[in-house]
Amino acid sequence: MSLNKMANSKNPIRVFEHECLCVHKGEDKLLPEQLKSFQIFYGEKGVPYYKLIHNGIQFNEYVGVIKVGDLTVEVLPKADKSEDKALWQKTLINMLKTVGVFNIHAPTSSTLQLKSNSILDLYFELFINEIEYLIHSGLIKxxxxxxxxxxxxxxxxxxxxxxxxxxxxxxxxxxxxxxxxLDHKIHQLLYKTIRLIRTINTNSILTSRLGALELNFPEVSDCNVSESFFTNFQYTRKTEPYKNALEIAHLLLFNYHPDVSSGNTDLLALMFDMNLLWEQYVYVSLRKELRNGYTISPQSRKKFWKPDNGYNSTMIPDIVINKDKENCIVLDTKWKNLNGKNPNPEDLRQLYVYKKYFSATKVALVYPGEMFSINGGKYYTEKSNEVSNDQCSVITLSIDHDSKNSIVQIAPLIQDFIEKVLRDQRLLQHNQVAFYN
Structure with missing residues (x-):
């Protein structure tokens, strides 16, 4: 075994989104057989996680973890100049926890070790903790x-x-x-997941715990994995404690691709669209932190065009605060660093339409950045080359580098933005009343 392969089998390779991994260049190199596995998995139709380049692959805007044989690759987000991969790994883990990917039901999960070698270890450890909790509470029959x-x-x-x-x-x-x-479909799926983890796990600390778990399912049959079971399964009072374990089982079982290179290598991909993750992260953070008196709605639909034949077209802004109220605010999230430049004109046009159709007091684009900031901007009027009172703000949110968990401070900044909007609206109404009196 080469030194490069030995290193790959022990520690994950960490890259940022849009970076490349090649066979013959770079600090972290792919082995030819690893590249072949990526190429076979890519196939003719392709996958959204990466694209093929000469003697290598280039990752897209998806983040998470891909495991090919002994090689584990973590793809991390990046929104500023910091090259600290440990920091960005913590940031990604925190975002996944915030949106509910790393939900914790079992009390024993409070001991989850965030210092694991890779994000994949976190999934495995969380699943093990959940199963240990279920066993301790008593498995249902x-x-x-x-x-x-x-x-x-x-x-x-x-x-x-x-x-x-x-x-x-x-x-x-x-x-x-x-x-x-105990031999029913729930336990059959959990047991199948335990065996899957034992197959691909390289963390010696988890190996003994996995072996102990298997002893608690001695008479459980094998089963076929079907999407319909997870889609149609209705949780009851007895089965509710199984929810987290089943969700992780679903994630692992349906993202595992055995024998992608003619029986030589297996592949597991747990990847997330960073644009959707950022949108959900901003929404969940606001929902938790906004004070009473605000309503917050994700993915609010509104029809804006009806064809003579066929279906209506709808617009779907990311976040609407105080929908259908006088102080309505529309936020649209974009996972890109402006680096001091103006937003994309297409994004500004999109927000202009949102403002009109939702009768919003203010609209704003929400980006990651290197520092907290709120910059205002006004649209021109439709009929004359004059600046109107219609505004579209640009909000940038930065990583808190001093935070233990490396978090994005969202709520306080947007809270100030919302309150400023309300103050401006009250001032405008006051001036209008004074003018007519």
Missing amino acids: KYRKVERNALALKGAINFGKHIQKNLVHQERFYVRQTVYD
């Missing part, structure tokens, strides 16, 4: 129907199969029974 040969007559005899199978062994009975045990 369910009724199920079975057909089997038994030494005692308990249940209804299946005469056809009884004659077929027990013509010689007349001491046996082929019966239909209803049993009450």
